[in-house]
Amino acid sequence: MAARAAYNLARFDLVSIRLAVACAQSGSLxxxxxxxxxxxxxxxxxxxxxxxxxxALRSLSLTDHMTGLxxxxxxxxxxxxxxxxxxxxxxxxxxxxxxxDGLKKINDTMGHQSGSQAIMAVADVLRSTFRDCxxxxxxxxxxxxxxxxxxxxxxSRKIIERLRNNLKAYNEAGHxxxxxxxxxxxxxxxxxxxxxxxxxxxKADAEMYRDKRDRRAQSGx
Numbered sequence: 001m002a003a004r005a006a007y008n009l010a011r012f013d014l015v016s017i018r019l020a021v022a023c024a025q026s027g028s029l030x031x032x033x034x035x036x037x038x039x040x041x042x043x044x045x046x047x048x049x050x051x052x053x054x055x056a057l058r059s060l061s062l063t064d065h066m067t068g069l070x071x072x073x074x075x076x077x078x079x080x081x082x083x084x085x086x087x088x089x090x091x092x093x094x095x096x097x098x099x100x101d102g103l104k105k106i107n108d109t110m111g112h113q114s115g116s117q118a119i120m121a122v123a124d125v126l127r128s129t130f131r132d133c134x135x136x137x138x139x140x141x142x143x144x145x146x147x148x149x150x151x152x153x154x155x156s157r158k159i160i161e162r163l164r165n166n167l168k169a170y171n172e173a174g175h176x177x178x179x180x181x182x183x184x185x186x187x188x189x190x191x192x193x194x195x196x197x198x199x200x201x202x203k204a205d206a207e208m209y210r211d212k213r214d215r216r217a218q219s220g221x
Contacts, residue, residue: 072140082147096148096159106118123144167182184208185209
């Protein structure tokens with residue numbers, strides 16, 4: 001709030017000084033015009049600095065500090081916006097909910113530093129798997145979400161397979177003693193979407209838990 005108020009005040013000062021310059025230049029007060037120009041330059045620098053600081057604060061409020069991905073707030077804000085576009089434009093989008101497998105075990109057996117490394121490693125794999133236009137987020141803890149605009153549900157198997165292959169490649173590279181694994185659920189958002197993004201997230205979450213149960217059954221765990 002204080003940063004925003006300072007920014008608005010600086011903008012007001014900048015406008016005021018620009019008016020002073022115009023008034024000084026319209027007359028014969030050369031010294032006044034010169035002083036006003038100097039004040040204008042200083043005010044312009046101050047506004048640029050405040051704009052950069054405001055943008056940094058805005059970015060921090062939408063970004064997960066550990067991974068650099070969008071955080072819970074950033075994801076829901078952007079996902080709701082894209083969901084409305086999908087509805088208006090009849091565009092299908094893919095919503096993916098992913099949960100890390102075994103993070104508690106990593107924390108308990110290798111320490112929380114290793115757990116943090118595992119979270120950051122998953123974030124890196126997600127970044128390398130999805131497009132720049134996709135919204136990739138860490139919702140908190142071991143939970144991640146992705147919204148891929150203009151991708152129908154029938155593409156989900158191919159995308160999830162690519163993600164699992166990238167996880168496998170990371171594990172085989174032996175960067176860390178732990179193994180990365182995700183349980184994944186996917187649903188489609190299309191022009192029939194009428195509810196909040198939370199409703200679709202709940203459906204993707206249910207699909208994710210189904211995947212987790214099926215994979216545990218297959219592995220006998």
